[in-house]
Amino acid sequence: MAIDPSADRPVYKQLADLIRARIEEGDLRPGQRLPAESDYVAEFGISRDSVRRAMAVLRGEGLIITELRGSRVRDAGEAVTVQISPGTQVGARMPTEPERKQLGVAEGVPILVITDPGGETRLLPADRTIARAGDEA
Known part of the structure; x- marks a missing residue:
């Protein structure tokens, strides 16, 4: 998949779509490090700012975690009922x-x-919690 700078959709959103698709398809697995910003810049010929904005979108969606050494696919963990x-x-x-x-x-x-x-009151992570109504266990 390529990024089209002349498309109506901003470049950073196209990159976020591409990375999201790779995560959903399993090409990027939970815990796996994403390529460095410079790798995306070189691969797609886009600005570092566009890469950073794409990463911010994916972080906001809870798909990736960014640490000092780069970004990785977030492991959703085991669900709790x-x-x-x-x-x-x-x-x-x-x-x-x-x-x-x-x-x-x-x-x-x-x-x-x-x-x-x-x-x-209990606070629970929404991405790992299943709320079940009634008397079922």
């Missing part, structure tokens, strides 16, 4: 930085705020 009883309220929001670190969620991944009828 929680029982939701009648009267329980479930909401979603973006976590604060301390919450994000405590829960181990990537930038751009929301959290679920589950408040039971007694007022006890």
